[in-house]
Amino acid sequence: MYRTRLVGLTLVFFMAAAGPLLAQTPRWVVTQRWQGFGSQQTEMFWVNGDAWRVRYRPSGKGLFQIVVYDAQGKLVDTAANESDLVPVAGSSTLHGRGQRYLGITGLDSSWEISVEQHVTVVEEWHLRQLLQQPRPQLLKVGLWTGSDGESEYTFTVPSRSWQIRHCHSGDGLLQIRITDAAGAVALGANEVRAAEGSSWVHQAGTFTMRVNADQVDWKVDVLCEDTPATRE
Secondary structure, three states: OHHHHHHHHHHHHHHHHHHHHHHOOOEEEEEEEEEEEOOEEOOOEEEOOOEEEEEEEEEEEEEEEEEEEEOOOOEEEEEEEEOOOOOOOEEEEEEOOEEEEEEEEEEEEEEEEEEEEEEOHHHHHHHHHHHOOOOOOEEEEEEEEEOOEEEEEEEEEOOOEEEEEEEEEOOOEEEEEEEEOOEEEEEEEEEOOOEEEEEEEEOOEEEEEEEEEEOOEEEEEEEEEOOHHHHO
């Protein structure tokens, strides 16, 4: 009887002692997933773990690239740079906490991308609180339509994060480039088949959108997050 009780007490003591250690043992958690075609930028997301990784699975041909930006739009890392005729699946481990977003470049590639973070129980809890925050409502800035040829439009966005939504018919080329007074800001689309898609830009200001279309009819919406800046 004494022996059994001693074993039980030892087990309880071990579990109590191991609890804080287990809470500090990080594990890999999937926090974001995207799938799409061509080129786009993702929404902003939080990295809570010091180590995190980007997994990617492209399907197509030609250049496939993923670059990582911080909240200020500074390029901080490259997660994928596949220049072979047929890009292959892979992953890249990165470091650094804070807000990040991905810039994905492809022409004739569909892809699946996920972000995994190496977090403790406490870090994961804080991250899930951030993920559960409601996203701001999107307000329409402008709508444009067109067909073959090159078109240029200028518009102003007061919020830091805004979205380009596009669709086009026909298996021709659709390119959408966004620039400001300093030069290139984002590649909103770079596609060679009929598709719908979206891309994010994380910068307020006045922009020029250049649309290059070949054998397609297209529509582009620009929407921005509803923030105090948009109500002024």
